[in-house]
Amino acid sequence: MLRAFRELTLPARLLVVNQLGINLGFYLVLPFLATHMAGLGYAAATIGLVLALRNLSQQGLFLIGGSAADRIGARPVIILGCAMRIVAFGLFVLFDSLPGLVAAAVLTGLAGAFFNPAVRAYLMQEAGDRRAEVFSVFNVFGNVGALLGPLLGAALLSVDFRLVAGVACALFTLLTVAQLFALPARAVEPQERGLLGSWGEVVTNRRFLVFALGGAGYFSLFNQLYLAFPVEAQRVSGVAGAVSAVFVVSTVVGITGQVRITAWCKAHWTDGRSMAVGLVLMGVGFVPIGLAAPFVGTAAAGGWTTAGSLAVTPVLLGTVVFAVGQAMTNPFTMALLPTVGSRALAGTYYGWFYLVAAAVVAITTPAIGGLFDRFPDGTGRWVPFAVLLGIGLTGGAVIAWMQRTGRLAARPAPTST
Structure with a gap:
C-alpha cells in the first residue's frame, strides 16, 4: 500500500492524507452526536430530525458542489468545504441549544456537499488513466480515518463532548491551512454551456x-x-x-x-x-x-x-x-x-x-x-x-x-x- 501511495503525484498524496484527516475529524464527532443530545434531554424524534437535516443538506446539494468545482475549479471548493467544517464543529463547541445544534449539523452537511464532489473531481483529473488505483489508496486512507475517529472520540468523550468537537475543529483548521499552501490550482476547462x-x-x-x-x-x-x-x-x-x-x-x-x-x-x-x-x-x-x-x-x-x-x-x-x-x-x-x-x-x-x-x-x-x-x-x-x-x-x-x-x-x- 505504501508503494502505491508513493506512486501518486504530490497533489494526489495531499488529498489522500487529507481524506484520512477529514474522516478522522468527522467520525470523531458524528457517531456521538445522538448520545450528546440525549444527555442534554432532547427527545429521540428531535435527535432524528437533526441527523436527517444534516444528511439532507449534504445529499441534496452534492450537485451544487460538483457544478461549482467544474466552473470555478476544484481547489477553491475543496478549501471552502473544509473551512465550513471549522465553523460547523466550532458551533458544536459553543451551543447546546436546538437552533445552534441544527445550524451546526446543517453546516456540516453543506460542507460535505461542497468538499466531497470537488475532491473526487480533482482526483479524477489528477489520476489520468490510473483512476482506479488512485481511488483505492484514497479509500484505504479514508477507512483508517473512519476507524481511528470513533476510538479517539470515545476516549475524549469521557472528558466532555465539547472537547471532542474542539479537537475536530482544530484538525479541520490544520487541513484547511495545508490545502491553502500546498494544494496546487488546476486550470479550469472552459464550459461551452451554462x-x-x-x-x-x-x-x-x-x-x-x-x-x-x-x-x-x-x-x-x-x-x-x-x-x-x-x-x-x-x-x-x-x-x-x-x-x-x-x-x-x-x-x-x-x-x-x-x-x-x-x-x-x-x-x-x-x-x-x-x-x-x-x-x-x-x-x-x-x-x-x-x-x-x-x-x-x-x-x-x-x-x-x-x-x-x-x-x-x-x-x-x-x-x-x-x-x-x-x-x-x-x-x-x-x-x-x-x-x-x-x-x-x-x-x-x-x-x-x-x-x-x-x-x-x-x-x-x-x-x-x-x-x-x-x-x-x-x-x-x-x-x-x-x-x-x-x-x-x-x-x-x-x-x-x-x-x-x-x-x-x-x-x-x-x-x-
Whole structure:
C-alpha cells in the first residue's frame, strides 16, 4: 500500500492524507452526536430530525458542489468545504441549544456537499488513466480515518463532548491551512454551456443514467452497514458489541485488502467487469446471513456467550464477503464515471450520480427496514436478505450488460474537418 501511495503525484498524496484527516475529524464527532443530545434531554424524534437535516443538506446539494468545482475549479471548493467544517464543529463547541445544534449539523452537511464532489473531481483529473488505483489508496486512507475517529472520540468523550468537537475543529483548521499552501490550482476547462445546459447534458446522457441506476445498487447495499448488519448482529447475539465487530471487520478488510484487490482486478479484468462482480459479491454477502437467520432466534440481552458468538458468525462472514465486494466496486465506479460522463464535467456528473443514488436509497432503505419489521424472527427472516441479494445481482447485471454491449467504452474524440 505504501508503494502505491508513493506512486501518486504530490497533489494526489495531499488529498489522500487529507481524506484520512477529514474522516478522522468527522467520525470523531458524528457517531456521538445522538448520545450528546440525549444527555442534554432532547427527545429521540428531535435527535432524528437533526441527523436527517444534516444528511439532507449534504445529499441534496452534492450537485451544487460538483457544478461549482467544474466552473470555478476544484481547489477553491475543496478549501471552502473544509473551512465550513471549522465553523460547523466550532458551533458544536459553543451551543447546546436546538437552533445552534441544527445550524451546526446543517453546516456540516453543506460542507460535505461542497468538499466531497470537488475532491473526487480533482482526483479524477489528477489520476489520468490510473483512476482506479488512485481511488483505492484514497479509500484505504479514508477507512483508517473512519476507524481511528470513533476510538479517539470515545476516549475524549469521557472528558466532555465539547472537547471532542474542539479537537475536530482544530484538525479541520490544520487541513484547511495545508490545502491553502500546498494544494496546487488546476486550470479550469472552459464550459461551452451554462449551468442548466450542463445539467441538461447529463440528464440526456442515457448511458450515464443507466450506469447511475446500476451503480445506485452500491449505495443501497452500503447503507446496510448501518441497518441490516448491525440489526441482525445484535438480534442473534444479544450484545451491542457485536455491532462494533461488524464495523471493525468491514474497515479492516478495506484497509488491508483494498489496494491488493484493486491491483488484482486491474490486472485480470476490465473496469466494468470488476464493478459488476463487486456488486454481485456485495449482494452475496447477505447469503450466509439469510440462510442462518430463520434458524437463529432472537437472543436475550446480556454478555458474550458461546452460543451468541456462534450465532453472529454468519453475520461476520457475510461482512467479509460484502467488504471485498465493496472494495472491488467503489474504485472502478469512480474510474468509470468520467468515461460514461465527461472529464470536463466530472464534478457535475459526480453530483448527479450521487443524487440518483440518494433517490434510490431513499426508496430501498425504508423498504428493507419495513421487511425487518414484518419478519422480526422465524421462518420469514430470510426475506430481507434475499431482497438485498437481488439488489446486488440486479446492479451487477446492469453493469455487466453495459460492459458487454460496449457502453462503458470511451467515446472517440470528435474530429474537425
